[in-house]
Amino acid sequence: MARNITPRSENYSQWYLDVIKAAELADYAPVRGCMVIRPTGYAIWEQIQHYMDEAYKKTGHVNAYFPLLIPYSFFNKEAEHVEGFAPEVATVTHAGGEELEEPYAIRPTSETIIGYMYSKWVHSWRDLPVLINQWCNVMRWEKRSRLFLRTSEFLWQEGHTAHATAKEAQEETLRMLEVYRQVIEDDLALPIICGEKTEGERFPGAVNTYTCEAMMSDTKALQAGTSHFLGQNFAKAFEIQFQNREGGVEFCWTTSWGTSTRLIGAVIMTHSDDDGLILPPRIATTKAVIMPISTDENYADDVLLPRAKELAAQLNEALGGLHVTVDTRFDLRAGDRFFTHIQKGVPLRIELGEKEMKSGTVRIVRRDTGEAVSVAMDAVCPTVKELLNNIQDNLYNRAKKFRLEHTYKAETYDEMKAILEEKGGFVEVYFGGTPDDERRIKEETGASPRCMPLAEADKRGKCIITGKEGRLTIFAKAY
RNA sequence: CGGGGCGUAGCGCAGUCUGGCUAGCGCGCACGGUUCGGGUCCGUGAGGUCGGAGGUUCGAAUCCUCUCGCCCCGACCA
Numbered sequence: 261m262a263r264n265i266t267p268r269s270e271n272y273s274q275w276y277l278d279v280i281k282a283a284e285l286a287d288y289a290p291v292r293g294c295m296v297i298r299p300t301g302y303a304i305w306e307q308i309q310h311y312m313d314e315a316y317k318k319t320g321h322v323n324a325y326f327p328l329l330i331p332y333s334f335f336n337k338e339a340e341h342v343e344g345f346a347p348e349v350a351t352v353t354h355a356g357g358e359e360l361e362e363p364y365a366i367r368p369t370s371e372t373i374i375g376y377m378y379s380k381w382v383h384s385w386r387d388l389p390v391l392i393n394q395w396c397n398v399m400r401w402e403k404r405s406r407l408f409l410r411t412s413e414f415l416w417q418e419g420h421t422a423h424a425t426a427k428e429a430q431e432e433t434l435r436m437l438e439v440y441r442q443v444i445e446d447d448l449a450l451p452i453i454c455g456e457k458t459e460g461e462r463f464p465g466a467v468n469t470y471t472c473e474a475m476m477s478d479t480k481a482l483q484a485g486t487s488h489f490l491g492q493n494f495a496k497a498f499e500i501q502f503q504n505r506e507g508g509v510e511f512c513w514t515t516s517w518g519t520s521t522r523l524i525g526a527v528i529m530t531h532s533d534d535d536g537l538i539l540p541p542r543i544a545t546t547k548a549v550i551m552p553i554s555t556d557e558n559y560a561d562d563v564l565l566p567r568a569k570e571l572a573a574q575l576n577e578a579l580g581g582l583h584v585t586v587d588t589r590f591d592l593r594a595g596d597r598f599f600t601h602i603q604k605g606v607p608l609r610i611e612l613g614e615k616e617m618k619s620g621t622v623r624i625v626r627r628d629t630g631e632a633v634s635v636a637m638d639a640v641c642p643t644v645k646e647l648l649n650n651i652q653d654n655l656y657n658r659a660k661k662f663r664l665e666h667t668y669k670a671e672t673y674d675e676m677k678a679i680l681e682e683k684g685g686f687v688e689v690y691f692g693g694t695p696d697d698e699r700r701i702k703e704e705t706g707a708s709p710r711c712m713p714l715a716e717a718d719k720r721g722k723c724i725i726t727g728k729e730g731r732l733t734i735f736a737k738a739y
Numbered sequence: 740c741g742g743g744g745c746g747u748a749g750c751g752c753a754g755u756c757u758g759g760c761u762a763g764c765g766c767g768c769a770c771g772g773u774u775c776g777g778g779u780c781c782g783u784g785a786g787g788u789c790g791g792a793g794g795u796u797c798g799a800a801u802c803c804u805c806u807c808g809c810c811c812c813g814a815c816c817a
Binding site: 273281288290292344347348369398400402403404409410414416482483484485486518519520521522523535551553554555592593594595596598599602611613615623625630702703706739 | 740750774775776777778779808809810811812813814815816817
């Protein structure tokens with residue numbers, strides 16, 4: 261167990277790594293750019309999967325699975341797609357001791373092979389829409405890696421849908437963006453800005469790309485999820501066609517959308533402090549830990565432990581799941597026991613010692629603020645429920661406050677440059693430039709257009725580059 | 740792939756420039772005592788083929804060559 265964590269203000273990258281290691285979330289694997297997700301980290305992923313799958317039940321999506329290996333030639337069928345992904349695709353050239361006639365790509369994303377399969381499955385307007393999601397791993401050979409944020413291999417979900425009309429597909433694209441918003445904001449307590457990507461930031465092969473942008477606690481941006489309207493690009497490349505009601509043949513309109521284990525990185529970078537991880541209650545598998553405290557072994561075993569177990573059972577009943585555990589490590593000192601849970605981000609610590617037994621109370625300490633309250637034994641369940649809700653809200657609110665405090669407006673390019681250099685954060689400007697302009701800005705400032713917020717999609721103003729009409733756009737340095 | 744830096748105990752490092760006792764230190768770990776409500780204090784101990792290969796030398800963690808890997812900044816990206 262790491263004893264000390266580098267302060268966030270001192271070295272942000274190191275702090276981030278320390279939090280991950282101290283909370284035992286992940287570790288480096290002996291494979292370039294790859295990570296091992298440890299049980300504690302994977303538990304968070306399972307929570308995210310749970311909430312996403314719950315959402316799919318409402319939206320009518322179903323899970324399926326497609327192969328890890330994709331014939332490389334599939335990528336060549338969509339010009340922009342191959343151009344965008346070729347540099348980071350890993351390929352399999354040998355198998356069974358022989359060189360393969362055609363190499364396989366290890367999927368960096370599955371539009372191609374799923375498009376191929378959809379072309380076999382879709383024939384009639386009655387077959388539409390196809391609403392499929394897959395939970396899987398993908399591989400992108402990035403130049404640089406960072407645990408959870410960017411690793412060569414990562415876990416994600418990718419949804420792929422096919423529709424009869426452009427309107428339906430566009431609606432689907434935004435519907436899924438909204439699903440992401442709900443899970444990310446309500447369950448992960450990450451305030452985000454939903455918006456449209458500029459042309460230069462679009463998914464390779466997409467007509468339009470939407471995104472959920474979050475601000476990390478160093479004021480840099482992180483894309484937390486994306487949803488793409490693919491138009492008929494992939495349908496034409498893979499001949500996904502259907503006969504309409506009138507008997508004519510049409511190409512489908514498709515969408516794709518994804519979120520990854522990067523969300524875990526976003527949770528870490530948004531909520532944690534210098535003591536370690538802070539988990540929003542809704543994604544914490546252990547929501548509270550009960551700590552019987554006594555130096556008297558007999559008292560601990562005979563009096564405290566039974567009471568603690570009883571309390572845990574009551575709480576688990578009230579919370580509807582196995583969310584409360586009892587820390588029985590009496591061989592460690594109280595401070596050491598506290599810190600293991602603090603570092604792992606357990607939202608509540610419930611202390612039960614001789615003092616509490618006498619007064620018929622427990623002491624409840626919340627991880628997000630460190631505040632402690634004494635609560636009568638029979639009021640524990642409602643108080644814990646309430647505190648968990650408070651913590652969930654507080655984490656969201658304080659992250660949102662932080663983002664607002666680090667969001668600026670600029671009228672001119674020079675103004676934006678000055679803000680990015682001096683303060684960092686998000687800068688709202690009007691922008692109507694080309695991908696070349698975006699590239700230039702990135703080179704000169706290190707910042708890229710994060711998105712054009714949907715909430716203010718109608719706003720128009722003078723573009724900081726061209727001087728012509730532009731849309732409200734957020735620029736920021738990003739992960 | 741460009742620019743910088745680093746591989747010495749589980750983790751973090753010193754030692755390398757200027758080759759030389761038995762390769763050190765802090766944390767962690769094990770054991771004993773002492774403490775015990777936010778990281779007690781003291782003692783004892785285990786743990787290393789100094790990233791790998793080759794070379795120079797009486798002698799290499801230290802110098803030379805090659806190689807593998809990692810980190811940071813950039814470009815690329817969920």
